[in-house]
Amino acid sequence: MQLSFELPELDRKKTQEAVEDALEKYRIFKFIAYEEREATITASYEPREGGASGKISDQTAQIAIHNVDAQGARRAYCERIERAVKRLHPKERLLIEARYMTEDYDGEYVRDYKVYSFVFNPPISEGHYVKIRWKAFYKLALFLNIAVEKVRDEVTKE
Numbered sequence: 001m002q003l004s005f006e007l008p009e010l011d012r013k014k015t016q017e018a019v020e021d022a023l024e025k026y027r028i029f030k031f032i033a034y035e036e037r038e039a040t041i042t043a044s045y046e047p048r049e050g051g052a053s054g055k056i057s058d059q060t061a062q063i064a065i066h067n068v069d070a071q072g073a074r075r076a077y078c079e080r081i082e083r084a085v086k087r088l089h090p091k092e093r094l095l096i097e098a099r100y101m102t103e104d105y106d107g108e109y110v111r112d113y114k115v116y117s118f119v120f121n122p123p124i125s126e127g128h129y130v131k132i133r134w135k136a137f138y139k140l141a142l143f144l145n146i147a148v149e150k151v152r153d154e155v156t157k158e
Contacts, residue, residue, distance in 0.1 A: 010138060014148035019137045022144055023100040026081040029074040031103060084143040092136035094119065095129070 085096050098119040099110055110119075116129035124132075141147035 009150045011148045011150045015141045018146040019140050096136050
């Protein structure tokens with residue numbers, strides 16, 4: 001008795017958008033400094049309704065918790081993306097790391113043509129680059145559970 005497993009057929013455009021969005025979020029979390037919240041020390045002149053609501057508000061504690069939780073979530077997200085990328089084939093990993101996970105020396109993002117012309121040694125064609133990128137996106141989408149499966153139209157003819 002053999003078990004069979006079929007890989008899902010993915011919607012290329014939507015899956016590519018989902019993976020690029022995840023990698024853009026990674027880049028933002030990795031390269032843009034987190035701005036911590038701070039407690040206000042000025043009196044607030046907002047009208048407040050009287051009476052005891054039973055809630056205890058500790059602004060400093062809430063801010064400290066938010067700062068720790070937000071930084072931890074960002075770190076965990078980046079580590080998850082990095083683990084998924086490390087599982088890729090070396091050519092796919094090179095492509096993803098060079099194109100989506102680094103910045104150029106002048107602070108600009110690396111473009112596709114720079115990767116297939118200068119990063120790959122020897123350089124590869126644009127068509128080959130697109131094939132490698134799609135394989136990497138397919139695997140990342142499955143690793144990260146963000147794959148968008150193709151909707152099959154089951155039209156019955158009567």
